[in-house]
Amino acid sequence: MPARRRQIGERIRAARLHANLTQEQLGERIGRDRRTIHRWEYATRVPDLDDLLLLADAIGVPLRDLVG
Numbered sequence: 074m075p076a077r078r079r080q081i082g083e084r085i086r087a088a089r090l091h092a093n094l095t096q097e098q099l100g101e102r103i104g105r106d107r108r109t110i111h112r113w114e115y116a117t118r119v120p121d122l123d124d125l126l127l128l129a130d131a132i133g134v135p136l137r138d139l140v141g
Contacts, residue, residue: 078116084139086114088132102131 089099089110096110103124112118113128120128129136 075116078119081119081140082114082116084141085110085120085128088128088134088138089114092132094132099128099131103127 089096092099094102095107096114097107100107100110104127105124109118113120113124125136125139129139
């Protein structure tokens with residue numbers, strides 16, 4: 074499971090960078106702070122389904138692109 078968490082975090086980070094957003098900007102779009110985005114990207118915390126849906130919408134990618 075930890076490897077899967079890292080993969081999701083890497084996908085979130087890659088999608089965010091592709092959208093030219095900082096962690097702070099993404100956090101503002103979804104109502105979370107920069108530290109939360111950082112924790113998800115580096116797999117120290119796992120976003121729940123609602124957060125994943127918010128992320129996908131805010132970044133403009135299908136949910137499957139984030140969870141593989």
